[in-house]
Amino acid sequence: MDIIVCIKRVPETAEADIVLDAGKKGIDTDGMVFSINEWDNYAVEAAIQLKEAQGGKITVVSAGPEENNEVLRRALAMGADDAIRLTDPAFEGSDAIAMARILAAAIKDIPHDLILTGVQADDDGFGGTGVALAEMLGLPYAALVTDIQLDGDTLTVHRELEGGLEEVTAVKMPALLTIQTGINEPRYVSIMGIRKVAKKEIAEKSAGDLSLSGDDIGVKGSLSQIEGLFFPPVGEGAEIIEGTMDEKAETLVKILKERGGIA
Amino acid sequence: MKKIAVLVEHRQGEIREITFEMLGKAHQLAGSDDEVQALFLGDTSQKELVAKVSPHAHTTLAVYDAALKDFEPLRYGSALEAVLSNADCDLLLMGQTAFGMDLAPALAAKMTMPFTSDVVDIEILDGGVKATRQMYSGKVSAAVSLKEAPKRLLTVRAGAFPAEDVPEVSGEVREIAWSVDGDFAVRKFLSYIEAAVGDVDITQADVLVSVGRGIKDADNIPVAQELADALGGVVSCSRPVADKKWLPKERQVGTSGKTVKPRVYIALGISGAFQHQAGMKGAATIIAVNKDPKAPIFSIAHFGIVDDLFKVLPALTEKVRELKG
Ligand SMILES: Cc1cc2nc3c(=O)[nH]c(=O)nc-3n(C[C@H](O)[C@H](O)[C@H](O)COP(=O)(O)OP(=O)(O)OC[C@H]3O[C@@H](n4cnc5c(N)ncnc54)[C@H](O)[C@@H]3O)c2cc1C
Numbered sequence: 182m183d184i185i186v187c188i189k190r191v192p193e194t195a196e197a198d199i200v201l202d203a204g205k206k207g208i209d210t211d212g213m214v215f216s217i218n219e220w221d222n223y224a225v226e227a228a229i230q231l232k233e234a235q236g237g238k239i240t241v242v243s244a245g246p247e248e249n250n251e252v253l254r255r256a257l258a259m260g261a262d263d264a265i266r267l268t269d270p271a272f273e274g275s276d277a278i279a280m281a282r283i284l285a286a287a288i289k290d291i292p293h294d295l296i297l298t299g300v301q302a303d304d305d306g307f308g309g310t311g312v313a314l315a316e317m318l319g320l321p322y323a324a325l326v327t328d329i330q331l332d333g334d335t336l337t338v339h340r341e342l343e344g345g346l347e348e349v350t351a352v353k354m355p356a357l358l359t360i361q362t363g364i365n366e367p368r369y370v371s372i373m374g375i376r377k378v379a380k381k382e383i384a385e386k387s388a389g390d391l392s393l394s395g396d397d398i399g400v401k402g403s404l405s406q407i408e409g410l411f412f413p414p415v416g417e418g419a420e421i422i423e424g425t426m427d428e429k430a431e432t433l434v435k436i437l438k439e440r441g442g443i444a
Numbered sequence: 445m446k447k448i449a450v451l452v453e454h455r456q457g458e459i460r461e462i463t464f465e466m467l468g469k470a471h472q473l474a475g476s477d478d479e480v481q482a483l484f485l486g487d488t489s490q491k492e493l494v495a496k497v498s499p500h501a502h503t504t505l506a507v508y509d510a511a512l513k514d515f516e517p518l519r520y521g522s523a524l525e526a527v528l529s530n531a532d533c534d535l536l537l538m539g540q541t542a543f544g545m546d547l548a549p550a551l552a553a554k555m556t557m558p559f560t561s562d563v564v565d566i567e568i569l570d571g572g573v574k575a576t577r578q579m580y581s582g583k584v585s586a587a588v589s590l591k592e593a594p595k596r597l598l599t600v601r602a603g604a605f606p607a608e609d610v611p612e613v614s615g616e617v618r619e620i621a622w623s624v625d626g627d628f629a630v631r632k633f634l635s636y637i638e639a640a641v642g643d644v645d646i647t648q649a650d651v652l653v654s655v656g657r658g659i660k661d662a663d664n665i666p667v668a669q670e671l672a673d674a675l676g677g678v679v680s681c682s683r684p685v686a687d688k689k690w691l692p693k694e695r696q697v698g699t700s701g702k703t704v705k706p707r708v709y710i711a712l713g714i715s716g717a718f719q720h721q722a723g724m725k726g727a728a729t730i731i732a733v734n735k736d737p738k739a740p741i742f743s744i745a746h747f748g749i750v751d752d753l754f755k756v757l758p759a760l761t762e763k764v765r766e767l768k769g
C-alpha cells in the first residue's frame with residue numbers, strides 16, 4: 182500500500198508573543214520555534230501503522246523553504262521512506278486552494294493508494310487543503326478522521342462530528358483522508374533517529390518541475406487574499422488579579438466563594 | 445440586486461443551529477432589494493425540516509432524493525452544483541463544521557469559487573466580499589478579500605453570529621430536480637456512534653477545574669484533582685489532554701467534546717481556541733490561569749491570573765482547604 186502524507190512546518194505560537202511583520206500580512210517569525218503541524222504528526226503515525234500492518238511505502242511531501250527539511254527528516258526518522266520538498270518563491274501567498282493545486286501537481290505522478298493530510302494547519306487554520314486536494318485528484322475522501330480500519334480496498338473510517346458524535350463511513354481506495362488529533366499516539370522521535378536519516382536525500386521540485394504556471398499559484402493564483410493582519414479585539418477582557426502569589430490565591434478564594442465555586 | 449445563499453445543515457432529524465446563525469447574518473448583509481436563499485438537500489421524509497427554515501429565507505431551493513438522506517459530500521456536492529446553477533447566488537455560506545469542512549473546499553475547487561474558511565465576520569462593499577478570519581489559534585485576525593467572481597463561498601465559524609437574530613419573511617419553496625449521476629458508491633455513510641458515557645458527567649458539575657496542554661504531563665493531573673476535590677468540583681480538560689489520554693474523552697470540553705455551563709469554570713493552561721470556547725463560554729464565572737497574557741482565553745474569562753499554573757494551583761488549593769477548615 183503506497184501512502185503519501187502531506188506535512189507542514191509551522192511556528193509554535195501558543196506561548197509566543199506574536200509580532201506582525203512590516204507589511205502586516207504575515208508574522209515576524211524571527212526567533213520562533215517551528216515544528217511539524219500537530220495534525221500532520223498524527224497523520225504520519227497513521228501512515229506508519231498502516232504500513233506496519235500492510236507493507237508498502239510512505240512518501241512525505243512538504244511545500245516550503247529549506248527549513249522544511251527538518252519536518253521531512255523527522256517523518257523519515259519516524260518511518261517514512263521518501264521525502265519530497267516543493268519549493269519555489271512563486272508558491273508564496275497561496276491560499277488553501279492554490280496550495281492544494283501545488284500538492285496535487287506533485288502527487289499525481291507518485292503512485293498512491295492513500296493520501297493523508299492533517300485536518301488543519303495550526304498557523305493559517307484553513308482546514309481546507311486536504312479536501313480541495315482530493316477534489317483536484319478526483320479521489321473520494323473523508324475529513325476529520327479519528328479511526329481507520331482496512332478491509333480489502335475499502336477503508337472504514339470514523340469521522341468526528343460535533344458533541345462527541347461520530348459517523349462511520351466507508352471510502353474506497355485510492356482515497357484521501359484528513360486526520361484528526363487523538364487518532365493514535367505518535368511515536369517518539371529520538372535525536373539518534375533523526376541523525377540516522379540526516380544523509381537521506383530529499384527530492385526538490387519547483388513550479389517549473391511541476392508544470393505549474395504563475396497564474397495558478399501564489400498570490401496571483403489565489404482567489405482569496407490576505408489584505409492585512411491585526412490583533413483581535415480583546416472584548417471586555419478578564420479582570421486580572423495581581424499581587425503576591427499569596428494575595429492572588431486569597432483574592433481568588435474570595436471570588437470563588439462569592440460565585441458559588443466552593444461547594 | 446444581490447443574492448446570498450445559505451446551505452442548510454441538518455443531522456438526525458434536526459436543523460443545526462449554525463443554519464440560523466448564517467441566515468441571520470445573510471439578512472444583515474442583504475439590502476432591502478436583496479434576496480436571502482436557503483438551500484436544502486435531503487430526502488422526502490425530511491420535508492418537514494424545510495418548513496423550519498423556509499420562513500427565514502425569501503426563497504428556499506430544495507432537492508429531495510433518497511440518495512441525499514444522509515450527508516455524503518460527493519452526492520451533496522453534485523446536488524449542490526445543480527442547485528447553484530438555478531440559484532444564481534453571489535455568495536454562498538456554509539458552516540465550518542464537520543459537514544462544511546467535508547464539502548466546501550471540494551466545491552470551491554470544483555466550481556472555481558473564491559473561497560475562504562472559518563470566517564467570524566463578513567462585509568459586502570460595492571459588490572466586493574471581505575471576511576475576517578483568525579489565524580494562529582485565535583491570536584491574530586486576518587482581513588481577507590475574495591476576488592471578483594459570479595459566485596463566492598465562505599464557511600462560517602459556529603457561534604460567530606447569533607442565531608436569535610434571524611428575521612421572519614414570507615418565503616417560497618422551490619424544488620429543484622437532480623438525479624444521481626456519477627460513482628457515489630466510493631463513499632458511503634454507514635452509521636452514527638453516539639458519544640460514550642463516562643463515569644463522570646462534566647455537564648452536571650457546578651464547578652469545573654479544567655486543564656489544558658499547560659498541565660504538561662499525565663503525572664500532573666492529580667494536582668488539579670486536589671483543587672477540584674477541595675472545591676467539591678470535577679476535573680475536565682481541553683482536547684490535547686484527551687488526545688494524549690491523560691484524561692478520558694468524556695472529560696473534554698469543546699465543539700467535539702461537551703458543552704458545559706457550570707457556576708465556575710477554572711481554565712488552567714488552556715489557550716482558549718474557539719473550539720474550546722464554544723464548549724464553555726456559557727459558564728457563569730470563568731477564571732483563567734495562563735502564563736501568556738495574550739492567550740485568547742482571557743478575552744472571555746471574567747477573572748485572570750497571568751502566572752505559572754504550577755504555582756497557582758498549590759497556593760489556591762491550600763487557601764481553599766484553610767477556609768473549609
Ligand atoms: C475540528 C476540531 C475540533 C476541535 N475540538 C476541540 C474541543 O472540543 N475542545 C478543545 O479544547 N479543543 C478542540 N480542538 C483543538 C483546538 O483547536 C486547540 O488545538 C486546543 O483547544 C488547544 O488546547 P490547549 O489550549 O490545551 O493547548 P494550547 O493551545 O497548546 O495552549 C496551552 C496553553 O497553556 C499555557 N501554559 C503552558 N504552560 C503553562 C504553565 N506552566 N502555567 C500556565 N499556563 C501555561 C500556554 O501559554 C498556552 O496558552 C478542535 C480542533 C479541531 C480542528
Ligand SMILES: Nc1ncnc2c1ncn2[C@@H]1O[C@H](COP(=O)(O)O)[C@@H](O)[C@H]1O
Pocket residue numbers: 187188189218220221242243244245277280297298299300301302303305306307308309310311
Ligand atoms: N505547505 C504545505 N505542505 C504540505 N502540506 C500542507 C501544506 N499546507 C497545508 N498542508 C496540508 O493540508 C492540511 C490542512 O491545512 P490547512 O488547510 O492549511 O489548514 C495540513 O494539515 C497539511 O497536511
